[in-house]
Amino acid sequence: MNLDKLLNPKQKEAATYLDSHLRIIAGAGSGKTRVLTYRIAYLIEEVGIEPRHILAITFTNKAANEMRQRVVDLLGEYASGALLCTIHSLCVRILRQHIHAFHYPHHFVIMDEEDQKSLLKKIFKDKNIDSKTMSVKSCIHYISSCKMAEISPQKAYKLAGDFIGEAKKAIVYQEYEKYKEEHFMLDFDDLLLKTVELFEKFPEILEKWQRKFQYIHVDEFQDVGNIDYKLIHLLSGQATLCVVGDPDQTIYSFRGSDVNYIMNFDKDYSHVKTIILDQNYRSTKTILDISNNLIRKNKNRLEKDLFTQLEDGDKVVHYSAGDEEAEAEFVCQTIENIIHQVDGVNYHDFAILYRANYLSRPFEQKLIQHQIDYKIFGGLKFFNRKEIKDALSYLRLMVFMDDLSFERIINVPSRGIGQKTLEKIQLKAIDYGISCYEAVCLYSDEIGLKGKVKKAISEFVQAIEKARQSRNPLADVFEYLLKDIGYFEMLRNDEDENRIQNIMELKNSIAGYMNTHPDSATFESYLQDIALYTSQDDMTQDEYVSLMSIHMAKGLEFNYVFVVGLSQDVFPSFRSVSEEGEEGMEEERRLAYVAFTRAKKRLYLTDSQGFNYMTNSPKMASQFIDEIGVDHVEHIGKPSPFKTKQFVHLGPTVDEMIGDNDIHDWKQGDFVEHDVFGKGVIVKVRGNTLDIAFSMPYGLKTLMAQHKALRRLSS
Ligand SMILES: Nc1ncnc2c1ncn2[C@@H]1O[C@H](COP(=O)(O)OP(=O)(O)OP(=O)(O)O)[C@@H](O)[C@H]1O
Numbered sequence: 001m002n003l004d005k006l007l008n009p010k011q012k013e014a015a016t017y018l019d020s021h022l023r024i025i026a027g028a029g030s031g032k033t034r035v036l037t038y039r040i041a042y043l044i045e046e047v048g049i050e051p052r053h054i055l056a057i058t059f060t061n062k063a064a065n066e067m068r069q070r071v072v073d074l075l076g077e078y079a080s081g082a083l084l085c086t087i088h089s090l091c092v093r094i095l096r097q098h099i100h101a102f103h104y105p106h107h108f109v110i111m112d113e114e115d116q117k118s119l120l121k122k123i124f125k126d127k128n129i130d131s132k133t134m135s136v137k138s139c140i141h142y143i144s145s146c147k148m149a150e151i152s153p154q155k156a157y158k159l160a161g162d163f164i165g166e167a168k169k170a171i172v173y174q175e176y177e178k179y180k181e182e183h184f185m186l187d188f189d190d191l192l193l194k195t196v197e198l199f200e201k202f203p204e205i206l207e208k209w210q211r212k213f214q215y216i217h218v219d220e221f222q223d224v225g226n227i228d229y230k231l232i233h234l235l236s237g238q239a240t241l242c243v244v245g246d247p248d249q250t251i252y253s254f255r256g257s258d259v260n261y262i263m264n265f266d267k268d269y270s271h272v273k274t275i276i277l278d279q280n281y282r283s284t285k286t287i288l289d290i291s292n293n294l295i296r297k298n299k300n301r302l303e304k305d306l307f308t309q310l311e312d313g314d315k316v317v318h319y320s321a322g323d324e325e326a327e328a329e330f331v332c333q334t335i336e337n338i339i340h341q342v343d344g345v346n347y348h349d350f351a352i353l354y355r356a357n358y359l360s361r362p363f364e365q366k367l368i369q370h371q372i373d374y375k376i377f378g379g380l381k382f383f384n385r386k387e388i389k390d391a392l393s394y395l396r397l398m399v400f401m402d403d404l405s406f407e408r409i410i411n412v413p414s415r416g417i418g419q420k421t422l423e424k425i426q427l428k429a430i431d432y433g434i435s436c437y438e439a440v441c442l443y444s445d446e447i448g449l450k451g452k453v454k455k456a457i458s459e460f461v462q463a464i465e466k467a468r469q470s471r472n473p474l475a476d477v478f479e480y481l482l483k484d485i486g487y488f489e490m491l492r493n494d495e496d497e498n499r500i501q502n503i504m505e506l507k508n509s510i511a512g513y514m515n516t517h518p519d520s521a522t523f524e525s526y527l528q529d530i531a532l533y534t535s536q537d538d539m540t541q542d543e544y545v546s547l548m549s550i551h552m553a554k555g556l557e558f559n560y561v562f563v564v565g566l567s568q569d570v571f572p573s574f575r576s577v578s579e580e581g582e583e584g585m586e587e588e589r590r591l592a593y594v595a596f597t598r599a600k601k602r603l604y605l606t607d608s609q610g611f612n613y614m615t616n617s618p619k620m621a622s623q624f625i626d627e628i629g630v631d632h633v634e635h636i637g638k639p640s641p642f643k644t645k646q647f648v649h650l651g652p653t654v655d656e657m658i659g660d661n662d663i664h665d666w667k668q669g670d671f672v673e674h675d676v677f678g679k680g681v682i683v684k685v686r687g688n689t690l691d692i693a694f695s696m697p698y699g700l701k702t703l704m705a706q707h708k709a710l711r712r713l714s715s
């Protein structure tokens with residue numbers, strides 16, 4: 001292994017420096033992970049350290065596997081004895097060996113979030129807590145925060161003082177911990193906490209592991225939290241520690257990661273050498289320049305710019321589409337064009353990155369239409385997500401009255417229907433040769449439905465029938481149906497923001513379908529239209545385009561990257577910025593920096609116009625598009641009539657636009673203001689009438705084009 005050929009001098013120094021602890025601070029694509037990989041190979045090959053004495057902690061399993069593969073490729077199977085894994089899997093490994101010290105069995109149960117929710121629901125029931133006064137999700141968050149701050153249930157109760165709500169939470173916390181202990185269960189936080197506790201209570205066990213790991217490496221150190229840090233500190237009692245990270249890529253602050261651990265590392269440890277890498281090997285100069293332009297806008301940061309010796313490369317493309325379908329079409333066509341034009345390029349060279357998982361929907365549909373294989377990392381395909389299946393089952397039940405849909409959702413949200421009642425309904429349906437839905441409509445007494453259950457079923461039937469008979473636009477009917485049957489309430493009680501976003505995106509998909517089929521759209525035709533997408537399984541071919549949230553893309557790289565859904569308030573996210581202020585904005589910007597720096601050869605930034613159901617406002621391009629500067633960017637597509645405050649030099653902002661009510665040339669996409677319904681966007685012009693999408697609760701309306709209540713907002 002000739003490191004002089006594989007690494008630049010600074011990287012080589014970092015890979016071979018063993019005289020003290022080492023901190024590598026460096027920007028994206030500067031070879032931090034590569035240095036770690038070669039450092040491990042160097043320790044084994046050149047220094048003669050046995051692999052089992054080496055530990056490397058990565059942020060994801062995928063990163064661990066890739067690093068292991070590279071080391072094995074370099075040195076052979078022997079090297080796989082080094083432990084390269086995430087901090088959670090390290091803890092599982094340690095606990096499996098030693099948890100008997102706490103009188104737990106070796107095969108303790110690891111709880112995921114769904115298990116946590118079920119347990120809390122059970123506790124709520126036992127303690128007579130109404131989930132309207134305290135949500136399961138907020139409770140999970142509360143318990144986790146207490147645990148991470150090392151506040152016991154007893155202490156939490158004391159801290160609650162006279163605040164009844166807080167005291168109740170502390171009681172739930174206590175019950176939760178008790179149940180877990182009695183059943184030998186550990187949640188994700190416990191994996192870390194129990195390992196720390198184990199090491200603190202049993203010094204001989206700690207010493208064993210300290211002796212085992214002589215060289216410890218931690219990648220993505222900018223995102224460690226306090227318990228991670230404590231654990232690493234304990235483990236590294238006798239080891240040489242090497243931590244690497246980029247403060248500009250801290251993107252998990254909302255989950256407790258703290259950039260100060262890397263910044264103050266040299267103060268916490270007595271002998272620390274710091275190496276700064278500043279040459280980027282990943283991206284073209286153009287991509288690097290616009291990423292640097294962006295991150296420089298953050299005030300709270302350590303100034304460090306990257307340079308590259310790679311070619312300038314093509315301009316970064318910003319494509320602004322008329323709507324999401326067109327945005328997705330652009331992405332697919334670009335992928336096809338590149339594959340066609342550039343030799344040796346394959347689907348695995350492409351990634352589509354987004355701020356939130358709900359944004360994948362239009363891209364998935366277009367990819368399927370174009371027969372481009374894709375894989376979603378860190379989540380399910382849109383139409384396989386639970387809430388989407390539930391919502392579509394409601395629509396299907398309304399249209400087709402089919403039993404499969406009925407069985408799926410008759411007890412979602414809970415209406416007190418258990419397996420036995422369901423069987424009774426099914427038998428009745430068979431008796432009369434009708435569907436289960438018809439059976440509950442017609443024969444609820446014969447089935448033996450009584451009291452609360454009967455009432456719940458009757459409300460359910462009413463909601464479905466109301467939706468069936470409604471003459472309102474489909475997208476609105478859909479939303480009201482889910483409201484009427486209590487689905488939104490259920491999600492809201494669970495504070496399940498992601499699921500609500502997915503449902504609103506499904507509404508968006510229905511609205512889009514209405515646009516493209518203005519005269520013929522029915523739920524039946526919509527369901528048939530999307531059957532192609534709902535029947536997709538999660539099987540993927542070897543070659544696929546990668547789709548993932550930016551948080552998942554940390555540390556990865558692709559030749560061609562599309563960062564999509566770059567609309568103001570989507571990215572940067574309205575929520576983060578409104579809740580966290582300037583700090584939230586800086587974290588969003590770091591996230592954009594992570595996204596842009598994943599690209600090696602070409603970077604495409606896309607957004608679309610239209611109406612945003614999530615924020616109830618017309619969409620505008622993200623301020624980040626402006627912040628990357630003008631020199632290396634080619635803007636194509638349809639320029640937006642609206643500008644964010646940052647684009648003010650290009651035209652007035654939405655709030656500054658003036659009204660106009662004598663208009664004969666209405667166009668799809670025009671933004672309007674209505675005296676009663678407020679701001680909206682025209683989705684269809686039909687002669688003298690207009691279909692206009694307004695903010696909720698109004699939704700889609702069909703109005704007379706010449707009416708005086710309507711004005712165009714023109715720039
Ligand atoms: N000296 C070098 N010679 C050739 N290629 C290099 C060199 N250093 C880094 N690279 C390549 O540059 C790319 C980026 O490296 P790497 O992923 O290690 O960067 P990183 O600093 O870990 O990035 P991130 O901050 O995104 O995690 C990789 O493809 C890597 O192989």
Ligand SMILES: [Mg+2]
Pocket residue numbers: 032033034219555
């Ligand atoms: Mg890396």
